[in-house]
Amino acid sequence: MPDKGQPDLSLFLNILKTLERIDAPYMIIGAFAGTVYGITRVTYDIDMIVDLREEHIEALAAAYSLPRYYADPEMMRSSIEMGVMFNIIDTSRGEKADLVPLTLGYRQAFLRRVRQTVEIPGAEPFDVWCARPDDVILGKLMAWAEGHSRKHEADIFEMLTFHYLGLAPSLSTEFDETYLEQQVVGLGADVLGLWQRIKAAARQEADQAE
Secondary structure, X not given: OOOOOOOOOHHHHHHHHHHHHOOOOEEEEHHHHHHOOOXXXXXXXXXXXXXXXXXXXXXXXHHOOOOOEEOOHHHXXXXXXXXXXXXXXXXXXXXXXXXXXXXXXXXXXXXXXEEEEEOOOOOOOEEEEEOOHHHHHHHHHHHXXXXXXXXXXXXXXXXXXXXXXXXXXXXXXXXXXXXXXXXXXXXXXXXXXXXXXHHHHHHXXXXXXX
16 A cells, blocks of 8 residues: 555656657756755645657557557647646656746756756666756746745745755755846746745755754
């Protein structure tokens, strides 16, 4: 019986390994990418950017064919053309994975993506293409601007605290605070104010823990 404390990521992991096998460019973003850099909350939301060519579409459709899976190549082509998300569905388990076509808004982060090792309970560690930690935080600040969700604030605080404490080597190696500061300025006064408050709180938390 699956552990209720851990999300079932079997479909997602399978798709990741397929993308690796067919050499399709991709990048993990969002909270799951943040787990590489210190986020500890359990997330069922796996966000993945893909840059698919025709051969990748055909390979995915072949790998995830009916009757068990649904991965319509025409749907993929149409979604890529419109720049909107599409799904690969495991019909036997009622699970789906969301893939987001690469658009202008993600292109800079995509060019900066890095290889990181993902460790998931019950699975062997494996390497993936992942957004850099500063781009993960930037994406969460942008998402916060849309809905002011507290989960994004908590995720950013945790990542920064881990960074200031030096608890996540992959975070400290890849984190470029100067780059992030430059990007945040362009997001408006509300986002800049939030960033400054979270950064100050994370520094205080780290100082008290040392």
